[in-house]
Amino acid sequence: MPDLLPICTTGRTFSLGRPSERPSTRAPASGALGGLALGVRTATGGARTLDGRQRFELAQELAVAKGRQDVPAAMELFHRDMLLEVPAFGTTARGAEENKKALRRFFASFPDYGIDLQGHADSDGTLVCWGTATMTMTGDRFGVIPNGRRAELPVFIQFAFKDGLIAGERFFFDLSTLCAQSGVSADAVRRTVFGDTVDAPVPADPEALPHGHRPPACPDTRHPHPPSSTSQIEATQGGEA
Template identity: 25%
Template sequence: MSSRHSPTSTDAAVDIARRFAEEVWNGREYTAIPELVHRDYVLHDPAAPDPIRGRDALERHIRDSVRAFPDLHVEPRLGLGEGETVMTYYTTTGTFDGAYGPLSPTGRRVAVDGTAVIRYEDGKMREEHLYYDTADFRKQLGVTGLGFLRQVPSIARWTLRTVRARLFG
């Protein structure tokens, strides 16, 4: 390990992951992000088209998720680690009552089990990889098969807005 990085104990890293779920995701205490998350944080989420980079982008991602699932709750079930890397097993629940990217709300309740592998640097979350069944998540949202066809107009509008914003600012 490079001398510029302060070591994070496994117990401390597990506690940071638990606090992140409880305070930021569940408590909506976004002011806790700088205390728990490294300034160069990167999130790899299979539902996101690109990595989410930095604290501001992470906060936007969480706020967007909470707008889509106002009752969103993350329940950490198990935290294991070695050195500055922690794996947490969690269950996320919520009701799809708001727009989620290009998707229109379906009012359906979801419960998704997943695993997060988190690397720490300087005592803060530096990089996180999420692993969960995205096909099951889409099925629970009601956006597969005929449910997906009902989403096509919403997806088209979202795509057009996104392209316009990227091209014309």
């Protein structure tokens, strides 16, 4: 029976009730990097669909390559249509050349990047991994001067696959956490990354707001419970009497 939803937690992997030791994310022996991808593509004379175990092993190989800042090794694991997305930085790279540039730029900013994959879930060809990344912000890419300390933060990574290779990666982490540990302003980094769209002022003139958007009316605190029409009539009649 194929594995439907293997869940990996720290120390052990659970797949349809069959526990086994979780594979290590440590660097493989020399020459082993990229071996899984090559084996998958040649075992049957061509590309084929990966199972859950193979998908996670491929993600682990990528983690090892990135931990070494080894761009060529990482590229061996990517499909030619690879799509890399980092929402925290607002960056997207598609295809071999863009991904090479994106990885080199990332490693220039975080030269000691490393990641420990501590768990994963797999279903319908999609793999989600989570773990802890360590990285030191350097350089002037973000328009700030970091403190040089190595940040440690939780990350989530969503992978897609095609022809036995990684065809998509969405890398999620909290930019505010990274900036706080790096001693820089998250707002300043966001302005550098996203431009003037960050912290745009709210128009003071209600007519300047988009159509259909109006500020809420301020209640009259002097009369929290307006008198009913009946009490108003009674008061009027009482005054006439």
